[in-house]
Amino acid sequence: MERMSEKKAPLLTPLMRWFLLAMILANIAGTMTNMLMPIYLTELGASVGQVGLVFTLTSVVILALQVLGGWISDSIGRLRAIALGSLGGVLGFIVMLLVPSWPWMLLALSINQIPYALVGPSFSAFIAENSTDENRGQVYGLTDTLYQVVGVIGPPLGGWLAGASGFKAMLLCATLFYSAAAGLRLWMARTMRSGNEAAPRPLTLASFRASAGLIGSLILGGGVVTWIFITDGVRDIAFRLSGELQPLYLEQIAGLTLAQIGLLGSVFSGAMMLTPMLSGRMADRYGERVPISAGFLIVFAALVVFLYASAYPVFIASWALFGIGVGLLSPAYQSLISKVVPRQSLGAFNGLFYSGLGLISLPAPWLGAQLWEHFNPRLPFLITAGVALVTLLPAWLKFRLPKAETTSQFHDEIGHGAVE
Structure with a gap:
């Protein structure tokens, strides 16, 4: 009977449903603004080169914050860290709503990196704590599928509001969405707790050094984590060459309207809803390297x-x-990382790991803008396409995990060492 009840248990617990609702509300606000922000910066007087500079400088901010964000998440708990980050997000949206010029928007976007630094490292760790090794790929796939409602609603709503009533009206609506999410997260932090979450630990320099040392040994150890770092580093540089320039390409080269650009974001999210569950099943059955x-x-x-x-x-x-x-990449990557990193250090790993990647790709938006202005607007996208193809080989050859028993033993041994 116990086995039958386990099989019938839903993948998402009530806690995870509240968690996803808050995440969806917050990220509807984010997707309303993110895709159109390069265009808004040009309306505030920035050139294409200055747009690239803005995103490069804001990347510096998130690098500094992410180093601490994951460690804070491991120490005080996922829900508390998310609530703390959300307060910074509310402040960031309010400042974005009030700024008169693009240099002030640089300040606003820097403040708005606070939730990315605290919420981002906590997201995958929270899901790992509320799933098992056997179903984790499917849980990541299901959460990614549900999460795509963000992209279905946010970009077209942002594009329609910006086109019909102006960017200020769009930013006001986004601020209201994010404030609702922040209120829900504060309530959760006060009344709920993650199932397998460790007891809160003091924020000390010694604990930070221990976390950083563990993550450094994983990255430099020559195993799967090392190859994830290498491939992600190269891929991140290439994708950031062109990522922030896509809206400008669509508007200035392709001649699309703001509403049409916003609709493309909705198409992306609608298509992405089709594959995360498939990716999770493929990862659980055949290994993460396949999806x-x-x-x-x-x-x-x-x-x-x-x-x-x-x-x-x-x-x-x-x-x-x-x-x-x-949709195929995201759940498989998250599942792979959660299986090779000790669970109680997932927050610190996500923070330090992606800060390292961000440091490597830091000049990429500015460099992409220079390639656009001095050579050809298509060149950054050509480089990105080439890297996506080349990355196939190391992903297939190196993203292999040992047997489940070996992986579990690996977790236990490193995990106990980290606590001591």
């Missing part, structure tokens, strides 16, 4: 279609392929 490799191949195809697109329906097809590819 990761397939995802890179589809992203490469999407970039090729994007570069040769001239009509709006072709851009829609490109964004649909992007969504399918990223």
Whole structure:
């Protein structure tokens, strides 16, 4: 009877449902603004080169904050860290709503990195604490699928509001969405606790050094984590060459309207809803390298279609392929990381790991803007497409895990050492 009840147990607990509701509300606000922010910066007087500079400088801020954000999450708990980060997010949205020029928007975007630094490292760790090794890929797949409602609602709503009533009206609506999410997160932090969460630990320099040492040994150890870092570093540089420039390419080169650009974000999220559950099942059954490799191949195809697109329906097809590819990548990557990193250090790992990646790719947005201005607007996207294809080989050859018994033993041994 116990086994039957376990099989019938839902993948998402009531706690995780509240968690996802707050995450969806907060990220509707984010997707309303993120895709259109490069365009808004040009309306505030920034050139293409200055837009690249803004995103490079804000990356410096999140690098500094993420180093501490994951460690804080491991120490005080996921829900408390998320609530703390959300307060910074509310402040950031209010400042964005009030700024008169692009240099002030640089300050606002820097403040708005606070929730990314605290919430980002906590998200995957929270899901890992509320799932098992056997179903973790499916849980990540299901949460990614539900999360895509963010992209279905946010970009078209942001594009419609910006086009019909101006960017200020759009930012006001986004601020209201985020404030609702922050209120819900504060309530959760006061009344709920994650199932397998460790007891709160003091924020001391010694505990930070221990976490940093553990993460450093994993990254430099020559195993799966090392190869994740290498491939993610190269990929992050390439994708950041072109990522922030996509809205400008669509507006200035392709001639699309704000509403059409916002709709592409919705197409991306709608297509992404199709594959995370498939990715999770493939990861649980065949290993994470299968959906990761397939995802890179589809992203490469999407970039090729994007570069040769001239009509709006072709851009829609490109964004649909992007969504399918990223939908395969995300759950598999999260599942892979959660299986090779001790659970009580996942927050610190996410913070330090992605800070390291961010440091490597720090000049990429500025460099991409220079390639746009001095060579060809298509060149950053060509480089990104090439890297997506090349990354297939190391992902297939190196993203292999040992047997489940070996992995569990690895977790226990390193985990106990970290606590001591």
